[in-house]
Amino acid sequence: MLAYILKRLALMVPTLVGILLVSFVVIQFVPGGPVEQLISELQNRGAAGEAASGGGSLYRGAAGLDAARLAEIRALYGFDKPAHERFLDLLSRYLRFDLGESYFHHRSVLGLVADKLPVSISLGAWTFLIVYLTCIPLGIAKAVRDGSTFDVATSTVILVGYAIPGFLLGLALLVLFGGGSFWSLFPLRGLVSDNWAELDLLGKVCDYLWHMVLPVTASTVGGFAVMTLLTKASFLEEIRKQYVLTARAKGLGERAVLYRHVFRNAMIPLVTGFPAAFIGIFFTGSLLIETTFSLDGLGLLSYQSVLRRDYPVVLGTLYLYTLLGLLAKLASDLSYVLIDPRIGFEAVDR
Template sequence: MGAYILKRLLLVVPTLLGIMIINFVLIQFVPGGPIDQIIAQMEGGGDVFEGISGGGGELIENESGDSVASRGLPQEFLDELQVEFNFARIVCDAGFTGEPDLRADECNPVPIPAFERFFLMMWDYMRFDFGESYFRSVSVVDLVLEKMPVSITLGLWSTLIAYMVSIPLGIKKAVRDGSSFDTWTSAAIIVGYAIPGFLFAILLIVLFASNNCFRLPFGISEFFRENVTWLYNSNPTCMRLFPLRGLTSSDFDTLSTWGQIKDYFHHIALPVLASTISAFATLTLLTKNSFLDEIKKQYVITAKAKGLSENRVLYGHVFRNAMLIVISGFPALFIGVFFGGSLIIETLFSLDGLGRLGFEATLQRDYPVMFGTLFAFSLMGLVVGIITDITYVLIDPRIDFEKRG
């Protein structure tokens, strides 16, 4: 096992390098850049792609490969941006003495080749120096840490709830395979899997978090209005069970410990439910199929023939083997939900998490945030792959990766 882990660790470096090279090359062919974004903002927040589509001024291509709209801005200003964003460096004549300065006649900006910028970036990243955001003047690490609570909330609770519901349900479906319970639950799971998470989130908002007035049938609305008045807030005709936005209330710091706990769960209920629905469906069917495969094996038939009870056979023999594929996938599932935060769900519930950060960085061409988070999350994903293999061995010591070469 030690040799296998060492081999996997050695493969992390070339794999990570390949991921970064592919994404760096792809970004060179994407029109627009951070300088275009700044120009667009200076001109009143216009569309950065206006010039590219033919409606906005002439485009000139800098030697660094970053397209800049020629709209009458001073060249000195554009040169300073090139240097600030590390697309160019200041080079002065041989006889010049003093600090390199673009304002000096003897100094000029010289574009940095793309391959050199890439290796300089990777050298910083290997030292875990991810630089600062172009547009926020905040280090990438601080920016990620600022958005982390939302991702931890969605990732942790969505994964835990998915496992807590899916495993017992999947086991029961496997034991009662072909029954009416199995049929109806399968239909419900398929419907849940077919509904996109963002559409389910909109449905939850309309039903439980908006001020849209609707009447429930059979006098249910009247019953709630008369007996549970706190649900209606300031509008006596509309029921609102959950808050619409944010991770906590504005007065969170003034609440007691128990009040803070209730406020926290009150806010995360709907976004976590919307994030869980697809993982819940997949994990339930995976658990069922895994148990069905084990139940049909010879050792189960032998155990039953010896007179062992069904529960003893199921939880004493089948459970450990069937849960191997389910439990070992926990690290990967958690990291997937944790770092793949749903942009749409975060936007719908006004949650400022990593998904929204990545989307905004892509639109703004905020390269330090884009490549810094890509490097960090790719590294974590590769490490999680190794942890998953170790989890296999911890659950079933019979597995020997060294024999796989």
């Protein structure tokens, strides 16, 4: 096991370097970078000052900024060095887990991510728990009652929920229950109320849960279909195998067959997906859900960073998400062996 883990960790290094290299090269050709944006802002200010002072401003119109000011701006953002030197410097900093400082927030990237995590963790944790705790029992029930009215009705409901975009459902919930045209039962925005610090412990918990009802509902409804149908398919595949017929022939009851024999084998593909799903839900913020409910999370941070060409945030979060994703994949592969000892590390490696 140790040799396998060390091998996988060693393979993560070229993967991370390759992803960062491709992203860094793409960034070099994207127009409207931070240097261009700052130059445009300075020119607009200069034009406004020239108009206000009747031509007495230092702004020189079509001549733009002088060479010294342009060099100063490029040095400010680190673009005074060749591209390969900047990439090597980025790698050396990332090895020390220094993700740099945002151009626009003027804060460290790690600090920004840490500030946005409460929103993403709140949405991710509740979504993860509700989806898995609901879909696995529902999928088992559908597999046992395959083809029944219950199976058809529940499939219809979850597929309708899957077809509704999360942000559209969120808007409908706000209109219905957020003080729109009908009932004002839940808050419109934010993770907590403005007076949250003044509340006691029970009041803080209730206030937090009160704010989470609508966004969590909007983010979970669409996720029921995939996990439920995957659970059903996995259990149906196991129920139809020969060892189940043998267990029934020996006189075992249906519950004993289902939970003592089928359950463990059918849960392997579901449980091994837990680490990746856990990391993905926690750290992949939903931009539309966050925007709809005015939640300042990682999704909104990533979107704004791309628009502003805030390259330290874009590359830093990409590095962080890629590293977590690779570790989650390693944890998934290890869970195969831990759940089913018949699977060796050689088979997992292939």
